[in-house]
Structures are given as C-alpha cells and as structure tokens.
Amino acid sequence: MTTLSGIKRDLLIGSVLTTLAIALPFLTGTRYVVTQTTLFFIWAIVVTQWNLVLGIGGIFSLAQMALFAVGAYATAMLGYYFHMPMVPAMLLAALATVLVSVLIGLACLRLRGPYVALLTLAVAQVLFLLITNDTDCFSNPESGCMPLFGGVRGFTRFGDLGFRAILKSKFYIGHYYVGLFLLVLATAFAIAIIRGPAGLAFQALRDNPGYAVSRGISKFKYQLWLFGLSAFFTGLAGAFYAVNFAAVGPIVFSISVLLFLLSMIVVGGIGTVWGPLLGAALLMLVDEAMREAGDWRDIGLGLILAGFVVLLPRGLAGLRLPSFRDRSFRR
Amino acid sequence: MDVWVQIFASGLTLGAMYAVSAIGLALVYGSLNMLNMSHGALMALGGYICFYAMTQLGLPALVGVAAAMVICGAVGLAIYLAAAQPMLRSVNFETQIFIATIGIGAILENVILRTFGPQPQPQSLNLTGAQIIGNVHIPNQNILILVVAIGLMVGLSLLLQRSRLGRAIRATAQNREAAQLMGVRVGVVYAQVLALSGGLAAISGIMVSSLSGLLPNMGGDPMLKAFIICVVAGLGNVYGTVGTAIVLGLLEAGAQYVLGVRYSFALLLLLVIVVLIWRPYGLFGRRQVVRL
Numbered sequence: 350m351t352t353l354s355g356i357k358r359d360l361l362i363g364s365v366l367t368t369l370a371i372a373l374p375f376l377t378g379t380r381y382v383v384t385q386t387t388l389f390f391i392w393a394i395v396v397t398q399w400n401l402v403l404g405i406g407g408i409f410s411l412a413q414m415a416l417f418a419v420g421a422y423a424t425a426m427l428g429y430y431f432h433m434p435m436v437p438a439m440l441l442a443a444l445a446t447v448l449v450s451v452l453i454g455l456a457c458l459r460l461r462g463p464y465v466a467l468l469t470l471a472v473a474q475v476l477f478l479l480i481t482n483d484t485d486c487f488s489n490p491e492s493g494c495m496p497l498f499g500g501v502r503g504f505t506r507f508g509d510l511g512f513r514a515i516l517k518s519k520f521y522i523g524h525y526y527v528g529l530f531l532l533v534l535a536t537a538f539a540i541a542i543i544r545g546p547a548g549l550a551f552q553a554l555r556d557n558p559g560y561a562v563s564r565g566i567s568k569f570k571y572q573l574w575l576f577g578l579s580a581f582f583t584g585l586a587g588a589f590y591a592v593n594f595a596a597v598g599p600i601v602f603s604i605s606v607l608l609f610l611l612s613m614i615v616v617g618g619i620g621t622v623w624g625p626l627l628g629a630a631l632l633m634l635v636d637e638a639m640r641e642a643g644d645w646r647d648i649g650l651g652l653i654l655a656g657f658v659v660l661l662p663r664g665l666a667g668l669r670l671p672s673f674r675d676r677s678f679r680r
Numbered sequence: 681m682d683v684w685v686q687i688f689a690s691g692l693t694l695g696a697m698y699a700v701s702a703i704g705l706a707l708v709y710g711s712l713n714m715l716n717m718s719h720g721a722l723m724a725l726g727g728y729i730c731f732y733a734m735t736q737l738g739l740p741a742l743v744g745v746a747a748a749m750v751i752c753g754a755v756g757l758a759i760y761l762a763a764a765q766p767m768l769r770s771v772n773f774e775t776q777i778f779i780a781t782i783g784i785g786a787i788l789e790n791v792i793l794r795t796f797g798p799q800p801q802p803q804s805l806n807l808t809g810a811q812i813i814g815n816v817h818i819p820n821q822n823i824l825i826l827v828v829a830i831g832l833m834v835g836l837s838l839l840l841q842r843s844r845l846g847r848a849i850r851a852t853a854q855n856r857e858a859a860q861l862m863g864v865r866v867g868v869v870y871a872q873v874l875a876l877s878g879g880l881a882a883i884s885g886i887m888v889s890s891l892s893g894l895l896p897n898m899g900g901d902p903m904l905k906a907f908i909i910c911v912v913a914g915l916g917n918v919y920g921t922v923g924t925a926i927v928l929g930l931l932e933a934g935a936q937y938v939l940g941v942r943y944s945f946a947l948l949l950l951l952v953i954v955v956l957i958w959r960p961y962g963l964f965g966r967r968q969v970v971r972l
Contacts, residue, residue: 464915471904471908644793647786648787658763662770
C-alpha cells in the first residue's frame, strides 16, 4: 500500500469509485436514490474545487456559492432570454464564471487571509441583495412581472439537455451520468493541480515562503490562476444544477447551503485529495437522516462544523494510519 | 439644505450603531486574531432577550438591556471556553476559529428561531415622537441611539486607557508573548474581551432591532457591515474603527438618498475594495512586517 505513489493511488481509488458509480443505476431502480446521488455529484464538484482554493491555494474564499450561482444564473438567462441550447449555454456560463472569479480575485487576492474571507462573503451578499431587491420589470410574460435577474422567484423553463425526449420517464438517469462525467472531470482536474506544478508551488510557498518567493514563485499569480481555473468547474456545476432542477432561484446564495458545503470540506479534511468527497457523501447521508428533524437540521450542521474544527481539525482523512498518510500534504 | 441635514442626522445614527457592533469585533480581533462570525447571532439574541424581558416578563427597559448584556456576555464567554481556548495554539487558528464561529452562529440563530418563531417582532424598547428642527424630522429613538453610542464609546475608551483591564487588553493586543512575560494572564484577558464584545453585541442588536424590527437572522447584514468597517479601518484598530463607522454611516445614508436603498450596500463594498487596493492593511492599520 505504502509503495504506491500518490498519483497511482489516486487513479486506483478514482477508477474503483467511478466503476461503482456507473453501476449504481443498474443496481437500484429507486428514482430517489439516483436523483439524490446526482445532487451529491453537483455538491461534490463544488466541494472539490472549493477545497483546491481553500486547502491547497490557502485562499479563504467564501464566494464559492456566489460563483456557483453565477454559473446557474448565466445558464438560465442564456436559455431564457436567448433560447440558447443548454450545452453551449452551460459552457458559456462556466466561462462567464471564470471571468467573474478573476475579477473577484483581482480585488481580493492582494489581501491577507481573513480580509479575503470577509470581502468574498460581502461580494456574495451584495450579489444576493441586488438580485432579490430588484423589483423593476425587465420583461412581462403571462406569468407576471419578470426582473432582469429573476428577482425573488428566479428562472424556470429555460430549456433542458434533451434527455426527456430520448429517455422519456427515465430522463433522470441521463442527468445522473452527465453529473458523474462532470465530477470525474473536476476530480481529475483537482488531482492534476494537487500533484502537478501548481501544487508544488503552493507547497513551496507554505513550507518556506521566503525561499519560494526568491525563486520566483509569485503567490498572487498562482492564487489568481487557481481561483480562476477552479471557478470553471464551480460554474459548470452551477450550470448543471440549473439544468438538472430546471429552476434557479436566490436560494443558492443561502447561508444554509454555504454551511452545508463548508461542513463537507471540514469533515472530510481540508487540503486532502479524497477528504472532501468523503465529507460530501457522509454529510448527504447525515442530512438524509436529519430530514425528519426539520428545524434541527441547521443546528445539527452547526454542531458538526464547530465540533469538527475544534476536536478534529484535520478531518476524517487526517485519521488514517501514519504509514498511509500522504507526506506531501502534511501541514 | 434640509435634505442634507436629514441625511446627516440619519447617517450619524447609522454610523453610531455600526460603531458599537464594530468595536466589539475590533476588540476581539485585536487581542485574539479571531474573527467572530457569531457576532450577528449574538446581536439578534440581545434584541430578543430585551424584547422578551419587556413584553413577557414586564420588566423595565433598563433591566431588559442589562439582562441582554449579561446573557450575551455569558454566551461570548462560552464561545471562548468551548471553541477558541482549545485551539488557541494551533497553527491555523485564524481560519479554524472563523469556520467554528460560523457553525456557532448557525446554532444560535436556529435556537432563536425555534424559541421565538420566524415572524418579525417590533422591538419594545423604542421611543416614540420626534424632534422637529425647522423642516427636519429627527425621531427620538435616533437621538437615544446616538447618545447611548457616544456614552458607550467614551466609557470604553476610559476602560481601555485608564483601567488595569484596559491596559492588559492593549498589552495583549500589541504583543501576546511580551504581555505574558510581564505577568498578564492572557487567557483571562481573552475571556474578558469576548464577554465584553458579547455585551456590546447585545446593545447594538437592541439598537438595530429598534429601527428595523426583530428577526432571527437580523444580525447578518449589520455584522457584515461592521466587519467591512473593521477591514477599512484596519482590523483590530479600535479608534480607527469608530471614525470609519461614522464616515461609512454618513456615506451610506447619502448613497441611500441619491441612488436608492438597493445600491447602498453595493456602493459601500465597491468603495471598500478601492480603499483596500490603495491600502491593503486598512486606513489606520499599520503595515505589518512579515518575518518569513
């Protein structure tokens, strides 16, 4: 086990998980399981990219859900206003997200850790307020006044991926595989970053910042690259979320969702390769168990988040036996 | 002319209100390097306790305020003991405590939601009537807020400059190790600072709710604004924070009048980003020399 190099082990784990995931719809006929797993894919994409930003790049960004929302809203608006087919709309939306994230990055990344967290949170909140407080009618369909960004209601009926026509009532299985495909891409990207030159650069900046900087590694440049590139998949996840649920609303900005996703990373282990995925799977299950509890859900999430940070700051992935621990990510 | 006097008056009230909650945050950051994300929930808690004491228990307003301060102070202390103290020594303290307090804030907010329900309530500590100067209409409640805020700031400044506790807080903020070597019990100072900040959160929660009503999540936006004020002033700088709060309050009132309420927060943010690009450590923050 210990003789396997990091990248080989990642490929092994990745291919086993992918095979299992491909088989799942054939093993269970329950629609609920398949759709919930699709939702898990979406959150897992966001979480792997957020983990890159937070755990590898050391950028304390709280704008990830805002970037996700940019992807989702851009897809919906391209479909709604320009009747664009969904696949190019999703790609365009992901590129738009990259653009927005580079702008946010240029404004925020010159600052130190906590300043970044506050500013990115404020950016997200301002976007939310601008969307929900907008009551001017941009267009007037039969369903009533429609603000430019959908206002409190958001967008519905802006197109789909066409699975409904091909697979009829089984269309959700099509969405399942699209979600899986995107997650595999996003995870491969994350592994390439972590194991590749960028990962080395960030590790150097962490281990010996003085030496790293004197060897010409610019923290700002690498952080901006990482922030921009990871936004592509975050935006794509948002775009897929919009298509999958055929609806987008300001709910994607809610603190509750932010809390849920942040908990996934913290529970799984910040800065590890597989920790965030593990955390995402676990928290989806815990959330399922707490569904009956209603109001208690957020209290439970808060307890999990605070409890893990205080008692187990390295997350579940940090619990492995010392010989299995990946040396390159010991912090 | 009257319009500008009106804007000046409401901006001053806003600024004073922001200052009270921002000082609490600045004190905590200055001494512990801790960004307390549960401050907003503490503000809501303070507002609700005052409301509950006055309407359900029929207590006088001052007792309600005192009760809110004591309970929020105790919760602040509990946050220190449960979350901050166990990981003070860890490497990523700033990041970890930030995440932990987000969790604690969510817990508090939902406890409030379960106890008092999701309906908005009016704050019972609310003066009626107004002073009319010429054509300008200034509600008594705004004057009360301004007077209380000024009183608090004077009191706090005396506490920081003149008292033993204040000296200990300032010493710890300047240099934790040196303070410790001089016999300051740093742990006790931290606990006191968090309790004090909880008490300040209660007062600012009562102030905010007296103008906008009580809601379990009412603390979110004021807290974010208070944080922005702290960031512009330079995190941890208490006096700079007060000045910045007043200036940003005036600016916000002006922006609300000129551009409409919708864009005031966005404009505030834009301004902050510009300031930070110009001065990354805030207006009054000293450039830190980072030793590698």
